[in-house]
Amino acid sequence: MADAPRKRRWPLYLAVVLALLAMAGLWVNHQLEPHRLARTVLDALGESQGLEIDFQGEPSYVLRPEPRLVLPNVVARQPGAAAPLLTAKRVEVSLPWDTVWGGDDKVVITRIQLDQPALDLAALSDWRASRPQAPFELPTLTQGVLVTSGRVVGGDWRIHALDLSFDELRPDQPLDVKAKGRFERDALSIHFEGDVSLLRAALASPFMFRATGRLQQAELDSPWTLVFAGDFDATGDYTRLEFANLSFESESPVPTLQADGSASFGETVQFKLEGTMPDWPADWPVLPEPRAAVALPVDFDVAYAGAADLSDPVSLKLARGETRLDATLVVADAQAWLANEERTPLPPMLGRFTAPSLEIEGFTLENVQADIVEPAPASEE
Incomplete structure (x- = not known):
């Protein structure tokens, strides 16, 4: 008879367990x-x-x-x-x-x-x-x-x-990143698509960068390709880049060039490029004789140290054979000059030009030295 109450109680135990499970x-x-x-x-x-x-x-x-x-x-x-x-x-x-x-x-x-x-x-x-x-x-x-x-x-x-x-x-393992988009600053628009390959995923690594796109501003619309290898280090307050064998290809008036250089980005920006332009862009001011007829590359040295918006002057040195130009210019003024179909013969800059000889309207000038003082483009006045 003792088993009967136990048998009658098991439904109660089951109900309690089910209730607890339901609450849980x-x-x-x-x-x-x-x-x-x-x-x-x-x-x-x-x-x-x-x-x-x-x-x-x-x-x-x-x-x-x-x-x-x-x-x-x-x-x-x-x-x-x-x-x-x-x-x-x-x-x-x-x-x-x-x-x-x-x-x-x-x-x-x-x-x-x-x-x-x-x-x-x-x-x-x-x-x-x-x-x-x-x-x-x-x-x-x-x-x-x-x-x-x-x-x-x-x-x-x-x-x-x-x-x-x-x-x-x-x-610390290899990383491949793909990206595309559109960079805009004032009237300048740069469409880009490319990838960067890092030797190791970290705050410092060697890398390879490849990208293509279009550069547009006013009437300017030029395709471009950029490839370079380098090292970056973002472990400090500034991100630092060292790059070599940089190749940038475009269409006139945007120049094609090869270069090595370095850059750092933080509260201020610094960069330096040293390289050569194989050809003088067709839409740039015509080179003076007798140098215009000679196929020579243009060596250049570009340096900047200043505000992150690139509003400070850029130092520019050009050398084509014995003809040289040392100048400073502002990036925004140069962009406006490139985009202006009625631009002046020379971009807005301050500088000094030297050449062993020049031919002007049938006259030959020897040991030419000239200071260049070009105002800002009309669009900026």
Whole structure:
């Protein structure tokens, strides 16, 4: 008779177990409700990075085969900042379970996709200055990054329609990045498409750069190709580049040239180019006789040190045989001169010209030395 009460009690035990499972299921579902999950993830990320990260719209997630979170209309800003550091129409992040459970000290992400992101470099610089000094750790992205229709804002210039991608990112391993977009500054527009191959994914590495595009300004519309190899180092306050065997090809009035050089970018910009132009552009001022009839390359030396917007004068040295020009000019003035169909014979510059001899209207001048003082283009007056 003692077994009968036990048999009658098992439905009660089962009901209690089912009730507990149902409560656990409701709790898990509540915790994994898309808005709550997204808010939990973004709050943790924002706190760790000193950012306020928000979104508008309906987020979504899946857990199989691994966690994937999709967020609409994301805005990230430094607390108290007027302008956001980053906005994006859509952000998708996939993570392996090991990263979710914290099973490895290294940050491993499967894939990141950003649709219509906009990055403000001034806000980015302010945020970086607020962060504590810490060793830079590059994450691992096993299936890479995809950026579509992006925008970068940097002072008086913009990059629009930016598409960027790479298949895989592993620290200190080779990395190939593809990108295309449109650079704009005032009336200048440069369309580009190319790729950069790094020997190792790090803040310093040898690399190879290849790109093609079109340069447009007013009536100017010239195709271009740029290829060069180099080394970069972004471990300090300035990003430094050393490059060799640079080859830039275009159509007149934009020159074709080969060069070696260096550059650094930070609060100010410095660069130096030394090389040669195989041919004198047909749309440039006609060379004086007797040198015009002689096929000689033009050696050049270009140097700049000043404001990041290139508003300070550029030093320019040209040598064609024994004929030489030492001058300074402003990039914006030279661009306006190139784009002006009614341009003056000489670009706006200050300089000194020397030649062993010149022929002018039938007269030969020996040991010519002349100072050049050309005003700014009419469009700038």
